Amino acid sequence: MPSVAYFNNEFVPFDQAKVSVMNHAFNYGTAVFEGVRAYWNAAHGQLYVFRLAEHCQRLASSGKLLRMDLGHTSEEIAGLVVELLRRENMRNDMYIRPLGYKSDDVIGVRLHNLTDRLTIFATPLSPTIDRAEGANVCVSPWRRNDDNALPPRGKIAGGYVNPAFIKTDAQLKGFDDAIVLNQDGHVAEGSAQNLFMVRGGQLVTCPATANVLEGITRDTLLTLAPDFGIPVRERQIDRTELYLADELFFCGTGVEVVPITSVDHYAVGDGRIGPVSARIGAIYRRVVHGDEPAYLGWCTPVFDR
Numbered sequence: 001m002p003s004v005a006y007f008n009n010e011f012v013p014f015d016q017a018k019v020s021v022m023n024h025a026f027n028y029g030t031a032v033f034e035g036v037r038a039y040w041n042a043a044h045g046q047l048y049v050f051r052l053a054e055h056c057q058r059l060a061s062s063g064k065l066l067r068m069d070l071g072h073t074s075e076e077i078a079g080l081v082v083e084l085l086r087r088e089n090m091r092n093d094m095y096i097r098p099l100g101y102k103s104d105d106v107i108g109v110r111l112h113n114l115t116d117r118l119t120i121f122a123t124p125l126s127p128t129i130d131r132a133e134g135a136n137v138c139v140s141p142w143r144r145n146d147d148n149a150l151p152p153r154g155k156i157a158g159g160y161v162n163p164a165f166i167k168t169d170a171q172l173k174g175f176d177d178a179i180v181l182n183q184d185g186h187v188a189e190g191s192a193q194n195l196f197m198v199r200g201g202q203l204v205t206c207p208a209t210a211n212v213l214e215g216i217t218r219d220t221l222l223t224l225a226p227d228f229g230i231p232v233r234e235r236q237i238d239r240t241e242l243y244l245a246d247e248l249f250f251c252g253t254g255v256e257v258v259p260i261t262s263v264d265h266y267a268v269g270d271g272r273i274g275p276v277s278a279r280i281g282a283i284y285r286r287v288v289h290g291d292e293p294a295y296l297g298w299c300t301p302v303f304d305r
Helices: 024-028 052-065 074-088 157-172 216-227 239-244 275-288 293-298
Strands: 004-007 010-013 031-033 036-041 046-050 094-102 116-123 135-143 177-181 187-190 194-199 202-205 232-234 247-252 256-263 299-301
Touching: 004 074, 010 074, 024 094, 031 052, 031 157, 046 074, 046 275, 052 074, 052 094, 052 216, 074 094, 074 116, 135 157, 157 177, 187 239, 194 216, 194 239, 202 216, 216 232, 216 247, 216 256, 216 275, 216 293, 247 275, 256 275, 293 299
Parallel strands: 135 177, 135 256, 202 232
Antiparallel strands: 004 010, 004 116, 031 094, 036 046, 036 094, 046 299, 094 116, 177 187, 187 194, 194 202, 194 247, 247 256
């Protein structure tokens, strides 16, 4: 359980960070958020926040879609995250949740003439998908919300009812998660994570214009893969390619890198975790823990040494 939160422009005990049942964000989903990971490296004696600047910049971009002024620059929000983690003083992996929200206690659907607030808390995080044997997934009958309806490139709280429909439907059918198609019938991503495919010796992912989140983990892998000799291409992916792929994997801040071993009961490759998925997952875990010196600039240290 968190012990402290940033709330109403100050750090307060976590149990004092509360909103009213009339809160606009609670009633209408008018909030934006980020999921940020911090990794404890015992050998370094350091807690590293991974790609903090990029997460704070994306929070501001999501806020802009909801006409928000969070009252802080991206750099200031990053500083608040580090200060929060110092106050929590935890020596283990952490998940940080900054939120911007419409804070007025008022009934009425709109985005303008409302007060914007920022809050931040941090908590330990368990894996959201077990990666040990790979994930068994389906193609969801639900479609990803369209950019012209509720833009998925923004992490808008109300928009996450769409992933909730997708994931719950899949799990109640016995799958671990689902792959969702966009409005034109091409592959978009997972319920709440981006998707990569290995086919013909190439790592493939959908373009950012395919109604997907502009994922920071996605961007990280697009950078890392060529550096480690893995060719990458961004293009549309057809549904049937999922059944013919050599490898598939999800990626995201929460799930990290999760290989997929079956889709709609079709084995992916030989039905086991593939070599590219395993390799890129291992590289990613070294990078986020600050064990790859070339990428240490992505890791913000929390504690003074």
